[in-house]
Amino acid sequence: MLPRRLTPRIHDLLDHSPAVVLLGPRQAGKTTLALEIGERSPSIYLDLEDENDRARLSDPSRYLAGHDRELVILDEVHRMPELFQQLRGIIDRGRRQGKANGRFLLLGSAAMDLLKQSGESLAGRISYSELGPFDALEIGPDQLETLWVRGGFPRSFLAESDEVSLTWRRNFIRTYLERDIPQFGPRIPAETLRRFWTMLAHNQAQALNAANLASALGVDGKTVARYLDLLVDLLLVRRLPAWNRNAGKRLVRSPKVYVRDSGIAHALLGIRDKEALLGHPVAGQTWESFVIETLITAAPEGTEAHYYRTSNGTGLDLLLTLPGGAFWAVEVTRSMAPKLERGFHSACADLNPHKRFCAYPGPDRYPLADRTEAIGILELAKELRAAG
Incomplete structure (x- = not known):
């Protein structure tokens, strides 16, 4: 361990x-x-x-x-x-x-x-x-992508092979659906809840559209809300609220929803290993969710986390309000050569954060435009932890 x-x-x-x-x-x-x-x-x-x-x-x-x-x-x-x-x-x-x-x-x-x-x-x-699964601050920097692919549950992350890891995660999902979840509330058909969980994995880091989910499942909106509340309560899914304090803008109000452990998301989607993940359309979304979960976990206790999106598409992936009032804006990219989009600049002009970061997979830290730094995920997590 x-x-x-x-x-x-x-x-x-x-x-x-x-x-x-x-x-x-x-x-x-x-x-x-x-x-x-x-x-x-x-x-x-x-x-x-x-x-x-x-x-x-x-x-x-x-x-x-x-x-x-x-x-x-x-x-x-x-x-x-x-x-x-x-x-x-x-x-x-x-x-x-x-x-x-x-x-x-x-x-x-x-x-x-x-x-x-x-x-x-x-x-x-x-x-x-x-206590969540292993996070990026508990492993070596050379294992970051393994953590993304397999997730942080100890027996999955430490498994002797990708196949053994995936088998464990599939059994974990089955056990939760068939044995554990029925202990916590009204009976929910295991297959229906699996479909719902899988839909959330397909829509990692996307704003929640409860109507679409309800239609796909053949249930009403209240039932979708109940399913979501259950998975959030079991600490398997995170609801990232939208920023709503800028009265001068038309803001997206729906929360973003994602499966908190990236390895569980990949198992739900049938993604076997890194090569399969890199060729899958959801790779960018699960990477964003992985980074956001890493940073929220590393942030000091009492930190408030949001995302920011206006009706015209201006947005930021993550806003962190630290306990002392410091306000950090984070954009997430999978690219090793990060570039800032116009929407990031517009969002920063709207909000004027104290610090601005573009979190990327590389090890170097260097300035970008608009008072923003490109920074490796691990270094940003360490800086957040030190801010507490």
């Missing part, structure tokens, strides 16, 4: 909070990271998908009282939502006895359900962090 750059942050949160929630899609490495963190001090691990571990918590207060000097790691905690109310009392009793922080590390795969359940019961007692 590669070291995860989130590890120091989880340690820090545990030092300052009674409970920490680690969110992330299944198979992203949450359990591995949690067990490594548990090695720092006495700990106990319970997998709430295991009947025996759930049985231990039939009386949570009594069982956990016997482990009040240990870090308790609860995996797939959304399987026992009734537990959050019990944890509140346990944490409050521990505070009165001087056991304030580092009590619980809770792992979950469904963001909105888990945030709602924990937020209602553990307000003021809990911190949150998100």
Whole structure:
């Protein structure tokens, strides 16, 4: 396993909070990271998908009282939502006895359900962090294109061959559709949801057209919204909102939607390896999505991400508003000789960002026109991380 750059942050949160929630899609490495963190001090691990571990918590207060000097790691905690109310009392009793922080590390795969359940019961007692698949800052620069092709799920990225990687991703998709997703809401036919997921992969980095998707699936717009909400909630799809603060322009309002892991997108589209990807019409779109996801992941906590598009086509691929108010504009290109289009200049004139970048695959950094720098993806990700 590669070291995860989130590890120091989880340690820090545990030092300052009674409970920490680690969110992330299944198979992203949450359990591995949690067990490594548990090695720092006495700990106990319970997998709430295991009947025996759930049985231990039939009386949570009594069982956990016997482990009040240990870090308790609860995996797939959304399987026992009734537990959050019990944890509140346990944490409050521990505070009165001087056991304030580092009590619980809770792992979950469904963001909105888990945030709602924990937020209602553990307000003021809990911190949150998100662990995604491997990102560009966790690998070597020579593996960037492998990360794009295979995606960052550990068993896919580290597979011994492209074929083994693709087989893993196909099984991952099948398992999510047939076993995992039915746990999180009303029954959705697996084949229908696969078609929807695949349509999103075909339209990577494109503005959402819910009417077209609904027509293709033979459902109504509300059903499309429900499918999309589910995949966003499971941290498999990202909705990138449109910038809407410039009242003097006619702006595109629909969000851009993309499959967050490029390797999963490629598996949905049947793309086997890099050669097949480079000859596929969606290559430019998945590259743009890959770069945007890389930069959002690298950005400081609290950064707001948007894209900008006017009705006449003026646009920017990514706008990042950093916590201190700094405003960065990013255009993404796959070309090794980046050039700025007229729409980029017009968008910058509209918005006047503090920094302007053209992110490209190369290693060099140099100035372009209009106070814009060409910059490699990894270097821009590192600059964003340092800005925090």
